[in-house]
Amino acid sequence: MNPFKQTIHNYPYALLRAALTLFKKTPDELPTAELRQAEIQALNEVKIESRILNTQEAAAVIISAQELQDAYQEIRGRYTDDESFFSDLKKNQLSKDSLEAALYRQCRVNVVLEFIASRAPDISEVEIGIYYHLHSEQFNRPERREACHILISINPDYRENTRVTAFSRMQEISEKLQKKPHKFADLALKHSECPTALQGGFLGLVPRGKLYPELDTVLFSIKVGEVSDIVESEIGFHLVLCRQIQKAETLSLQKATPKIREIMRDRLRRTCQREWLAGLSD
Template sequence: MENKILATVDGREIKQSDVFALMQSLGQNAMQFNTPQGQKDLLNEIIAQELLYSDALENKFDQEEQFITVLEQMKKTLLIQYAANKLMSSVSVSDEEAKEYFDNNKNKFIKEKTVAASHILVNTKEEAEKILEEINNGLGFDEAARKYSSCPSSNSGGFLGEFPKGKMVPEFEQAAFSMKVGEISSPVKTQFGYHLIKVEKVNEARESSFEEVKENVKQQCLSQKQKELYIKKQEELKQKYTVNIME
């Protein structure tokens, strides 16, 4: 798209790209400005900022001691961030390094046990026991879930998907992780009511293969290398510059 000049303020050009840059900086609020009126509002805001800039220069605000102090503080902060980013970006991880890190840290990449389960949620134990009796007499669990469950999962036959430990309330989790595939629980009480739980699938904990977790391994390896480099750089700089820590 042509970078069209939309306005000038005190001889300075405001281009279409400036409006887009401001819109993108708004994050989730950007969409409300993605209209002709929204674009006009952003342009007017940029113009207002440029007018303040011209006024600040004319009044020599940039020469005031308070401004110079703030500017130096901001410059210092930005320079520290720039130096740190430059240091960290000098580190990379090869596939060979990642594989070695994986081989030495396989315990960090264990795939935890997961369970896939369905449930039926009702308000009372008596309701749950009655539904369980119907299921034992031939009513399909998914059909019973659609017919009786108060949980939105009833639309999919009560299916909750696959989950690891720590994702469900403790009472539900304790029951689900102690059951076998195809087993249906007796009523389980939680803060939400009474559940009948059916375990659809169990995936036991196992070691991951390198290819499964390669990107995660590389990120962890990179983080470790960056940390080591940062510590090493700090030690080098302490030898170069005087540091006095007051007791």
Template sequence: MEAYKRHYLTAKVATELFKMNPQYLSSMQRVKVDAQVEQLYRIQDAILHSPEVQWVNLSETEVDSALQTCIEGYESYSLFLAALDNQQLDEVALRKALSEELKCDKVLEMVSNSVPPLNQTDAKHYYDQHLLEFYRPQTWEMSQILITINDAYPENRRDQVLHRIWSLYHQCEKSHFETLALQHSECPSAMQNGYLGWCDAEKLYPQITERLALIAPNQVSTPIETELGFHLVKYQQTRPAGQATFEQAYPFLREKHEHRARQYLQRQWIAQLLSAYAV
């Protein structure tokens, strides 16, 4: 596997699996990431050598747009370049990795474009039989600063992290939370100034959910410890829990049907492709 490809996929998988940069992974986390990187590379390489790839067109404008989206995640272009350097990448390598990824996505979209529409009667039957699935938990539009605990690094041992997170908490009284998140958070959301978007209670650590219930909008919490490390959180607004009606649920059901059907067609195609793939 080419070095640029490994570095890009490692950063991508580490973010998706553990919401952290590769350098902060534990040894066990790294093993899991490396295994998924190998599998993802095998799939991408097979797609890029498939007969179907000749039927998709990828413009330079599309690659430019993807690259620009990456750049816009940083406060400045120099910070973007520094982040690339930390991942042992440069802009040319990132552009090549993005181009290959976009081409794979286009091929998968092409081989799964014949999804039948969702029957509304079937959708209503599914809704009636799975009402609990459409109970919406409380959600918060929130941001965080995360400092991870990792004994492999002196500055990330628990006592040091606890000191750092309390220092950041007190700095929030004088500085913008978003600026501190960008500068200090070890969560990938740092690239968005700590912004996590809408998060529901069932997907948050219970320690965080409990604290969110005790603070006011835009109030920064005191440090919260989870298995990842220490967090400072705040939320902009919240939505209460409640049962969605069928009319509210139908767009979700239609999207879910299309997503599952596309995934099924893509998995079938990839399985056939890999059966004839030679490394």
């Protein structure tokens, strides 16, 4: 490594973070070109961090021992034992002390940036209304249906799952449901070969286009509480239950306001931070 980089406080930790952020790999796993990219980002982050910590705002920031311990344990908790944890630290040119020092600096930086973001101006109702009308497509909610299913898969390698046998098994379940549709969850738990069997076959509240096309077509054609006829998809035979229908709607300004406020608030906070950072001297 370049001797200049070795003297930069917090560089090993910054390099590790950059490598994980950019490529989801540690620095030693990166090819030369990617490593260079991670190094450039790490150097930039360290420089920005130093500029932040040299400000008047940072001078008043104190990180408690508990806050530092929480940050340390969040990383330590990703490992099952000390040996693997400290081995990884060493591999990335870190020790317990240098990691804690890096986390202490990071915590101070985060507090300063949060303080700067708090200076963002309040959002007026007029601004919210303008956003709503300029981005109306964001507030169109498609019809969604709460679906459950029972699956008997087709697999010629298993006698009980040949196409003929699987269909015969599903017919038996279908006949039981015609008499007792309220038993859907019980029968799903007992017979379904989908992991959702443990939740009574529950697939969630889904819009059009999320399920297999065959299931999608059936789900959006049946009534609430109705169980479909047997449906075949590429993985096997299904019975589909529609538990609830949420009709398509366009959110009113009143309903959309909390989300708009959140979007605009985050945008203003980031703008406030960027402008403050741009005004810092090297």
